Amino acid sequence: MKMIIETINSFKSKRRNQSHSNKTGHCCTNGKHRVFPDVRVVTQDVCKHEESPMRSDAISTRGSNLNDHYHVIPKATGQGVAGSVYPAIHRKTRKVYAVKSIKKATARRKDRIMREITFLREVNHPNIIKAYGVYEDDHAYHIVTEMCYGSELFDKIVEKASSGIGCFLERDAARIISDLLSAVSYLHKLNIVHRDIKPENILFTEENNDMSSIKLIDFGLSVRHTEDHPKLANCVGTAYYMAPEILNGSYDRSCDLWSVGVIAFVMLCGRPPFNGSNDDKVFARIMTGKYSMDTPHWHGITDDAKDFVRKLLQMDPAKRMTAGEALEHPWVVDNKMELD
Template sequence: MEENLQTEIDILRKVDHPHIIGLIDIYDTSKKLYLVMELVTGGELFDSIVDRGSYSEADAAKVIRETLTAIKYLHDLGIVHRDLKPENLLYSTKDPVEQVIKIADFGLAKIVGDDSVMTTTCGTPGYVAPEVLMNKGYDKAVDLWSIGVILYILLCGFPPFYSENTPQLFDQIMRGDYDFPSPYWDHISESGKDLVKRLLVVDPRKRLNVEETLAHPWVKGETANKDAIPDIVDTMKRFNAKRKLKQGILGVMAMNQMKRLADSLGKK
């Protein structure tokens, strides 16, 4: 069996959390392996937001809080997801009252020790942490960087790092080159911006860890604005359409470029 698939199965067998999609059963035939997963019907995070029609910081805080509780659970078990992105955050149901976030896709996840350093270049280009690209080794902090990117998009509708040119995108990430452009960020609370700044920190040693992020007043819902974010749904709709268009072969090409960049930096 492929090593990544075996690792994913081992992890899914090990975890049991309300915000992680569950493995129900496994059927192994002579030709194929079937994983029976928990049924979730709410769709991807961003699709659900677009369908909803209106959205607030308080809604975003709930998403981040639920995701973080699952990440803390994983990190406490020594598991690093390594590929957190909107496509891997699913809603349990379409009912806005009942729905909760479920983390999916553990294909790149890894079980590590407390002080273990990973070196494999992996992830999704727009969400990958700078230390992965720099090829200097990395740890659990990569998941918090990805949370920071997702949070940024949740608050304005587009990503903090973007370029049609993949090497330029990676350069932006490694320099932490982003801002809060007007008018998209004019209505966002200072507390929300503060959390973004504390997560999108290039030096992983200075980045908030999962416990610190959960303790942030914005995540706790104490400072998140409850008013609908102006134009967020329309902005996110445009980003979401562009994101889906570029999935597939372009993602594979970007991953290959990411590995070449890390290899070249490692030789310097």
């Protein structure tokens, strides 16, 4: 167990600032506290559609102030290099939302922000974060989304490792993975490839409740890609969860399923399948495709669970399960029936 905790702590110390935009660079979406002195709207706000996510035609150049519609509480619930997340109370409905503030630091980051806004406008799925409006000031973009009161999946993983539990019960892991696959399947039907699926981008809707729904967030690295188009080539993602074909510079939507496989592996045994002291070592491990299920951490895990992970961590993307196939795997189906 000590080894698991040390691995996870090392994992935790490196998890921020690791969303790569190419092989040598990286970009992030969180940072220090920002005030909202003079904000203008760039997409339609929730004030006229309190319970509806942004429409795909919601872009507007109308002047409006975020503070006219929301009371933003100046205490960040999430913070990183590029921006912060704040709770905000809608002045009319008194409903609580989250405001994600993203700094306008570089042209590359602006491109990432625009991608996120574009895809959030389009998607509407119970396991994907809903956006209700986007504002802009001289320093940042501010995306208004539904509020998730729970923690990141990553924090749950660390919590279980630190408490001595080590990992998730299979039925709980299968439920979370099922919800995640449902979101991924939906995105892929829209020809959207997420490219940064990881525990940090999966939020629980309720606090201290492993059985609450999950929401997939952060579409800054997402891209639209159809199967009849040339393969994607940009090396993007977060080291631990990047598929080998991404590192080879030729990939498609199946890279998201590799990431789901890595997450399932971590949830079931408490440690990543491909570990290393730096990104290059992690990449080298990924390229071997070798991982072990013969360690004590896998004792007691069912054959169905192991088979599920193996079918996602296929080096050949053509042999990897699709999101639809993964949703029909016995491990997912049987555990879902047990919970129902």
